Amino acid sequence: MSAHLKAIKITDSIYWVGAIDWAIRDFHGYATQEGSTYNAYLIIADKITLIDTVKAAFKDEMIARIASVIDPEKIDYIVSNHSEFDHSGALPATVAQVKPEKVFASKMGVKALTAHFRPDFEITAVATGDELDLGGKTLSFIETRMLHWPDSMFTYLKEDEILFSQDAFGMHLAASKLFVDEHDMRIIKWESEKYFANILLPYTGKILALLKSLGEMNLPIKMIATDHGPIWRGDDINTVLKWYSEWSTQPLYPKAVIIYDTMWGSTAKMATSIADGILSTGIEVKTLPLSGSDRSEVATEMLDSGALIVGSPTLNNQIFPSLADTLTYLKGLRPANLIGASFGSHGWSGEAIKYLNQYLTDMNVELISDGIRVQYVPDEATLRECYELGEAVGNELKKRLNHK
Numbered sequence: 062m063s064a065h066l067k068a069i070k071i072t073d074s075i076y077w078v079g080a081i082d083w084a085i086r087d088f089h090g091y092a093t094q095e096g097s098t099y100n101a102y103l104i105i106a107d108k109i110t111l112i113d114t115v116k117a118a119f120k121d122e123m124i125a126r127i128a129s130v131i132d133p134e135k136i137d138y139i140v141s142n143h144s145e146f147d148h149s150g151a152l153p154a155t156v157a158q159v160k161p162e163k164v165f166a167s168k169m170g171v172k173a174l175t176a177h178f179r180p181d182f183e184i185t186a187v188a189t190g191d192e193l194d195l196g197g198k199t200l201s202f203i204e205t206r207m208l209h210w211p212d213s214m215f216t217y218l219k220e221d222e223i224l225f226s227q228d229a230f231g232m233h234l235a236a237s238k239l240f241v242d243e244h245d246m247r248i249i250k251w252e253s254e255k256y257f258a259n260i261l262l263p264y265t266g267k268i269l270a271l272l273k274s275l276g277e278m279n280l281p282i283k284m285i286a287t288d289h290g291p292i293w294r295g296d297d298i299n300t301v302l303k304w305y306s307e308w309s310t311q312p313l314y315p316k317a318v319i320i321y322d323t324m325w326g327s328t329a330k331m332a333t334s335i336a337d338g339i340l341s342t343g344i345e346v347k348t349l350p351l352s353g354s355d356r357s358e359v360a361t362e363m364l365d366s367g368a369l370i371v372g373s374p375t376l377n378n379q380i381f382p383s384l385a386d387t388l389t390y391l392k393g394l395r396p397a398n399l400i401g402a403s404f405g406s407h408g409w410s411g412e413a414i415k416y417l418n419q420y421l422t423d424m425n426v427e428l429i430s431d432g433i434r435v436q437y438v439p440d441e442a443t444l445r446e447c448y449e450l451g452e453a454v455g456n457e458l459k460k461r462l463n464h465k
């Protein structure tokens with residue numbers, strides 16, 4: 062591995078020693094157009110400590126960065142905050158190479174790492190409130206079960222006031238600039254929102270509880286060092302905490318998302334009329350044809366919307382495969398506080414509306430219509446009906462927003 066690879070100093074005694082994955086575009090189904098980073102952090106103290114590792118394929122890159130600061134074999138401790146492969150994949154090979162005195166993980170982390178690797182090294186379990194004296198520095202641990210895996214935990218470095226938060230507050234953004242404040246905040250917000258919508262949305266109750274307990278702990282935090290994307294510091298820490306708090310409550314937003322696919326353009330025409338109807342009420346609309354929108358983009362747009370309108374042709378008595386894909390994905394994310402409706406064209410059977418409505422109902426989306434079905438091609442009267450459905454969606458959102 063190239064000797065040019067360097068660690069990046071983030072304080073006098075802490076270094077970023079992770080890896081930048083410029084190439085990844087599909088992260089287990091999450092479209093990562095901006096690539097990602099797998100962040101690992103090196104703490105220089107009497108007991109030299111590595112916080113997390115990287116994806117297995119990037120182990121040599123991480124070791125090269127560590128070697129730009131110290132001999133990797135001088136690492137005494139490794140803390141694994143999260144067992145998913147993008148952070149633990151390089152753990153066994155790193156342990157084999159540097160032979161640390163100890164490896165730490167949460168109790169559930171010990172179980173998960175054991176099930177992943179059947180390791181031939183011991184892993185010591187730590188729990189919330191446990192402290193680890195590094196000699197001159199102190200780590201304390203906060204388990205964050207189901208945020209987003211059972212094993213997930215935060216590690217807090219008391220003297221430097223750094224919260225190592227594993228996936229939380231992260232984003233998939235490959236970049237050489239290490240701090241959030243070196244980036245365009247519009248990009249930071251979009252990528253944070255996308256990460257939240259696609260990874261954390263099913264666990265909003267736990268996030269609110271965690272934010273509350275972090276507040277009660279009253280930890281001074283100078284930096285939040287996540288496992289993906291740039292590091293938060295200064296006022297940006299409050300910004301991301303506020304975003305997480307807002308997104309977790311899933312408030313009603315004055316925006317509607319329309320997703321659809323189309324075979325011969327009829328369902329697309331219906332989508333356009335529905336969008337026009339929504340717009341006429343002053344509510345923002347985002348129309349996402351699934352032929353050109355990936356499921357992670359849809360999830361992100363859904364996060365700050367109050368309505369989800371779905372359209373599909375009937376194909377072989379079913380919904381279009383792209384709708385089945387996206388709706389299955391969205392259902393797993395467990396969105397809340399949405400109203401919705403369905404629409405679509407068909408040739409001779411027309412089951413799509415029934416299936417779309419079932420998906421929406423399963424997602425706890427409140428249907429405001431039975432749906433609009435049209436045979437073959439919508440005429441002016443049907444397009445008018447679509448426009449009126451859009452108006453009804455917009456007016457219902459306005460009514461609910463006014464009653465908040």
Ligand code: FEO
Nearest residue numbers: 143145147228288
């Ligand atoms: Fe970045 Fe849950 O792994």
